[in-house]
Amino acid sequence: MPEATASDNGSGGVQIDLFSGNRMANLTSMEKIRLILDGVRDGNIVILEEGLSPDEESKLIEVTMAEIAPDEFNGIEIETYPRSQTADQSFLDRLMGRQSTQKLTVIGPANQIQTLHKDENLISALVSRK
């Protein structure tokens, strides 16, 4: 699937990067985290078609914490649809530690994105300029 990038033309808008599952599939966990945080630290909104695995989410939190700096970077806002993964997995998948991670994920700078509403079917967020 193609990657789409919508960028402002210098008018102070907000850039949104949509990464396809294919684009992320060949990256290592740290490459994914770096891609996300570099984008977010530039003030972009990053949307992942297929999200991250739980282990990658855990590392994303850890690396984000390491990069927070006063008056510079306050961290991230991240949103995915709430869903029980265990309910979707077979016994073999759980035994093997295989996780279903196909869930659209939106990540942005904490000071620019604010979740207004979230349920199983809708994420509504307010995005502001830097």
Added chain:
Amino acid sequence: MGLLTDLRDSISRVVDRLFSESEPKRIGIYGPPNAGKTTLANRIARDWTGDAIGPESHIPHETRRARRKENVEIERDGKKVTIDIVDTPGVTTKVDYKEFLEHDMEKDDAVRRSREATEGVAEAMHWLREDVDGVIYVLDSTKDPISQVNTMLIGIIESQDLPVLIFANKIDLEESNVERIANAYPQHETVELSALEGENMDEVYAKIAEYFA
């Protein structure tokens, strides 16, 4: 090759757990900031050892280092379990020192506190991936339980195949809604309590003995 490696790792994890039955279980107390984790940790530690674990506060991120209380023996209904309680900093994806300024803190103190808080959250995540045998997930029952941090953390805990109990804390408050938590995470057992007032602690200890023995 990957399949065989995964299978070997899975078997190894099961075998490790079978042969470590007599060792104290390290039970991590996790949850978002201000859910009452330290109040709960102190309540358990005081009830069974006479000592507290750490200071409690209404200011977020009072706990900025994981703290452990070792060899806490809990016995209920004929079941006995020895646990090490690990009280962890509240997990979040953002920390802004300006939030602490609202609690009458000077900027230098607020910046220091926020730096320690970020280190504490990273440490808590590391403990979760490497060093705990089970999790007590504490939620403030007056708040919406379907926050992203909660959804993500419970997903991470499930991916580690760790036994988990969800504690709906602060039932002494009027706005408490335990059912909302039970409905949000139906795959896990929810136990209601007030760690501050000591309400329903009998059931809390019975569940800890049952789940982590």
